[in-house]
Amino acid sequence: MRTNTPGQAFWQKPAIYVLLPLVSVGVALLSGCAGSSNRPPSEQTNPQSLEDSTGTSDSTQRTASNRPLTPTQEDSNFVVEVVKKVEPAVVRINTSQTVRRQLPEEFNDPFFRRFFGDGIPTQPQERVQRGVGSGFVINSKGLILTNSHVVNKADIVTVSFSDGRSLDGKVLGEDPLTDIAVVQVSANNLPTVELASSTQVQPGQWAIAIGNPLGLQETVTVGVVSAIDRSSSDIGATDKRVPFIQTDAAINPGNSGGPLLNARGQVIGVNTAIIQGAQGIGFAIPIDTAKRIADQLITKGRVEHPFLGVKMVSLTPEIKQRLSNSRNPNIRVDADQGVLIVQVVQGSPADRSGLKPGDVIQSVNNQPVTKAEQVQQQVENSGVGGQLPMKVQRGGQALDLTVQPAPLPARTE
The missing domain is CATH 2.40.10.10 (Trypsin-like serine proteases)
Known part of the structure; x- marks a missing residue:
């Protein structure tokens, strides 16, 4: 776990995935709140015959209290309609x-067995x-x-x-x-959700979350989309390959996997994480990414992620100054922006294409890049085996290279 220094920005804190470990939760109910009277029945007031000090009947009051419990214009809004549409799914x-x-x-x-005797368990604990x-x-x-x-x-x-x-x-x-x-x-004719395109999501639009926070089923919260394209490093989830939608709709443990919806009741994201200790900062996986991954899981049971084989970092003035001070004769960085390659895995697609430590990636697939996450996203979009053109700057020289991503090697635990 990363330790945060006092001056560290809140978005650098690690993301907490919002799965709820199931525990017993007790809710204390207030007693003695029914408003019963201690007076004998003969002294209790009959509300149907009550008249005020002016002699006026309370029929007007009773008429108001007998207002029909039917929805009115001020009781219903788009959130109510979204819930009705989506909640069954x-x-x-x-x-x-x-x-x-x-x-x-x-x-x-x-x-130890002689010393502790029967106090030592003999079987693994479950x-x-x-x-x-x-x-x-x-x-x-x-x-x-x-x-x-x-x-x-x-x-x-x-x-x-x-x-x-x-x-x-x-x-x-x-x-x-x-x-x-x-x-x-195993079921048929189940109610389903409607999927939107997350490319149309904009900061400021309505966001509705439905799920089971803290085990409370069918909970609805409302907010807005606070930001889009939050990188995994922004939220401290560096092991994830996905940009995130940020929302201030309340998300808590148990919301994991639930839908984030727009005002039309279409799914724009999958709620997944929060920032530890923050309020109103939750994150969802864009639905376009989720659908692409789900399609592969359904058809193949697994996902092939493309692999480049480099360690890289966004080039900043501070990093460039640090490299200059190191006086490393093998690395000369003349570029002012781009993505600096720090390490190349031997035998990887990047190594075979001719990429070297110290190269500064300027564009990938003809798209300018200034952040490491942008390179990763272009690689992810290219797929395994695709031809991925890159422009890099090596010292004072501009180079055009083509990389063919390979399948990401399986991790061993």
Whole structure:
């Protein structure tokens, strides 16, 4: 975990993924609030015969209190309509995982066994870890979109609907790099959500979140889109390959995997993370990215991410000055902006294309780049095996290179 210094900006704090570990929550109900009277029945007032000191009947008051409980113009708004439209397709996802804790090797030492006797356990300890998240139906035949961290390593997945049904779920696939997963239940004719295009999302537009924060099913919160294209490094989620939508609609543990909606009730993002200790700062994965990943999980059960094989950093005046002070004869940076390659993995696509440490990437696929995340996004969009043209500056020389991304090597745990 990264330690934040007092002067560190709030957006540099690590993101907290909003899966709710399931715990017992007690709600204390107030008692003695019914307003009962201690007077005998003969002394209690009959409200139907009550007249005020002027002798006027309370019929006017009773008429007002008998106002029909039907929606009026001021009671209904676009949020109400969105909830009616979408809520049947939003689900609660309960998971459980059996965690085994291995005994320390020291417990097998005869000395410890003689010393502690029967106090030493002989078998690995097991416990059940439970969690609660959210999701939404994207296909009437039972396909549900959620976060990878909601279902990761789960032994049992249960999906609950707003109509009271609970069905067993099967994880078709998950992708930790984008935090997207697809769960399937055995059902037909399920209500579904409508997907928007996240390319049309703008800061300031309405944002509505529906999910199960703190296990409270079918909770609705409203805000606006605060920002778009927040990079993974901006929010402290450097292990993710996705830009984020920022919103101030309240998101809490248990909202993970639920939909972020526009004013028409269309899904614009998948709620996934918050900033620890902040208020009104939540993040969602753009729905275009989520749909692209979900399509691969449904058809292949996995996702192939393109791999370049470089370590890079956005070139800033401070970094350029630091390189100048280091007097490293192997690195000469004349460019004022771009993305500096710090390291090239031997045998990687970048190495085969001729990229070297000290090169400053100026454009990728004819798109100017000034941030490392922009390069990563262009690589991600290119796919595996595509031809990716790059313009780089090496010292005072401009070069045109072509890189062919390979599949990202599998990580070993």
